[in-house]
Amino acid sequence: MKKSSLILFLLIALQLAAKSQTNEKRPNILFVISDDQSFAHTSFEGSPFVNTPAFDKVASEGIYFKNCIAGSPGCAPSRSAIITGRHHWQNEQSGQHAAPWLKKYVPFVDLLSANGYATGRTGKGVSPFQYARNEQDSTWRETDAAGISHSEIQYKVGSAEDVRPSTKVSNLNYFENFKYFMENVKGENPFFFWFGSTEPHRDYELDSWKRTDKKLSDVEVPGFFPENAVIRGDMLDYAVEIEWFDNHLNQMLKYLEEIGELENTIIIVTSDNGMPFPRAKANSYEYGIHVPLAVRYPKDFPGGRVVNDLIGFADLAPTILELAGTSDVGMMPITGKSLVPILESTKQGVVDESSKYAFSGRERHSSSRYLNWGYPQRAIRSEDFLLIWNIKPDRWPAGAPQRIKPGTANELLPMYGVDEQGVYHDGWAFTDTDDSPTKTYLIENRLENDVNLFFRLAHDKRPEYELFDIKKDPDNITNLIGDIRFENVEKELKMALLEELVKTADPRVVGEDKEVFDSYLRYSPMREFPAPGSEN
Structure with missing residues (x-):
């Protein structure tokens, strides 16, 4: 062997050995995210009707974050904040529901892949976004920002292996797809x-x-709901689905333990936004933006702790990058702050005194208003209070109460989507709220004295600002704006919110086009609505 060839061989061997040693030191990361689950609905948090043993294991053996605030009360913008480390309003189309994902918003997953991590996903990724369809979409990203999908393994409907608790849960076998990734894709790399x-x-x-x-x-x-069998039953059906999600997490944890990887794997479990009920999802109230978060890694993170620090979704990307020993070079500037010092601390309660606030917001959710307008909100949460800025208080927060009948030019469906027999029809009104037995009950019984208040809480127009005492009013019923006792709190939160929006160049505050979010094209089904003020 020539001397030059020998030197080259030795260099390659040294690089491979160094890479192998690095991989042995770097932790695996399992990032787990449910779709529409509020903070209150885990058994660790004390819910009496939801049983989540896998989440409870992560929370009890790790760190449970008492005040995790989602990037948005809607999935696409919230997931955008997670993957970029930026507020959704900083990401143009790539922070908005059913819009294109632009190439320049590089997700942290790409950097992990480039740094030797085996990456993959199963189930829902960073969506709903429109990714590149052909060469004309040259500025758009081609693949899901959460990584390459491994979702081929499914339950065969009606087979003995089909143990799903409901016909409506996904037929994806999340665990088996994860196991396939571990056995066929991961190789010798950290994942x-x-x-x-x-x-x-x-x-x-x-x-x-x-x-x-x-x-x-x-x-x-x-x-914010009346107590009756319809609402209770709807919430129990919701609980069944949470428990199915938790069941697959449990299988993953057991598998990792069986193959000896659990103790070298950081487990992060959260949800993208709150429960799909009126006045929750698509609303910046507690049940819309306050979500569960637990992190387990006993090797380096002292467990058995409950942390009260305010955590925002933009904090997750810098945290994961630091844990993986990966630079953020190549991404757009990150807004969030790494949580590693909190994870490595031994303290409970408030660990980082500078972590005083978390921020959230929304623009467009579904197609629910004239010309596809959204309902722009910005929110700031402290440990004790929540302030919401309803930027367009003249718009209907849950969507317009009346829509144009599909297939016609201007024929209107009945107000509130209720026909002459008093029956509500799915998709006829308030379409920013998912149709459900709870929504139907509130609309059909809106004239009853014991229901009217709850109907109005979910659907009426709202003042420009709302302020709530989280400890005394966790359901966010009593607006404290204008109450002289909370004048200083209102002033402090408004100032802190504005400071953050200016610092992060929110177009709603500092942009030349403050309406730019309403101009982004939507690549999902559209509905037509009458111009504001022209409803019957």
């Missing part, structure tokens, strides 16, 4: 895997809970 459940997103099989040991009396009904 980052994104498990994106589509549960408990709607719709649900009605009364699926009746095949379980659940009881209507177990349900804790939020204060």
Whole structure:
């Protein structure tokens, strides 16, 4: 062998050895995210009607974050914040529901892949976004920002292996797809895997809970709903889907333990936004933006802790990059702050005194208003208070109460989507709220004295600002704006919110075109609505 060839051979061998040593030191990361689950609905948090042993294991053996605030009360912008480390309003189309994902918004997963991590996902990734369809979409990203999908293994409907608790849960076998990735894709590399459940997103099989040991009396009904069997049953069907998600997480944890990888794997479990019910999902109230978050890695993170620091979704990308020993070079400037010092601390309660606020917001959700307008909101959450800025208070927060009949030029469907027999029809009104038995009940019984307040809480127009005392009013019923006792709190939160929006160049505040979010094309089904003020 020539001397030059020998030197080249030795260099390659040294590089491979160094890479192998690095990989042995670097942790695996399993990122787990449910679709539409509010903070209150884990058994670790104390829910009496939801049983989540896998989440509870991660939370009890790791760190449970008491105040995790999603990037948005809607999935696409919230997932955009996770993957880029930026508020969704910083990401143009790539932070908006059903819009194109631009190439320049590089997700942290790409950097992990370039740095020796085996990456993949199963289930829902970073969506709904429109990715490149052909060469004309040259500025758009080609693949899902969460990584390459491994979702081929499915339950065969009606087979003995089909143990799904409901006909409406996904037929994807999330665990088996993860196992396939581990056995056929991972190789000798450390891994980052994104498990994106589509549960408990709607719709649900009605009364699926009746095949379980659940009881209507177990349900804790939020204060913005009336207490009756319809709402309780709807929430139990929601619980069935959360538990299915948790079941697959449990299988993954057991598998990692069996193959000796659990203790070298950082487990991160959260949800993208709150539960798919009126006044929750697509609303910046507690049940729309406050989500579960737990992180387990006993090797380096002292466990058994409950942390009260305010955590925002933009904090997750810099955290994961630091844990993986990966630079953020190549990404757009990151807004979030790494949580590693909190994870490595031994403290409980408030660990980082500078972590005073978390931020959230929304623009467009579904197609729900004239010309596809959204309902822009920005929110700031402290440990004790929530301030919401409803930027367009003249718009309907849950979507217009009346829409144009499909296939006609201007024929209107009935107000509130209710026909002459008093029956509400799915998709006829308030379409920013997922159709459900709860939504139907509120609309059809809106004239009843004991329901009217709840109907109005979910659907009425709102003032420009809302302020809530989280500890005394966790259901966000009593708006404290204008109450002299909270004048200083209101002033502090408004100032802090504005400072963050200016610092992050939110177009709603500092942009030349403050309406730019309403101009982005939507690549999902559209509805037509009458111009504001022209409803019957």
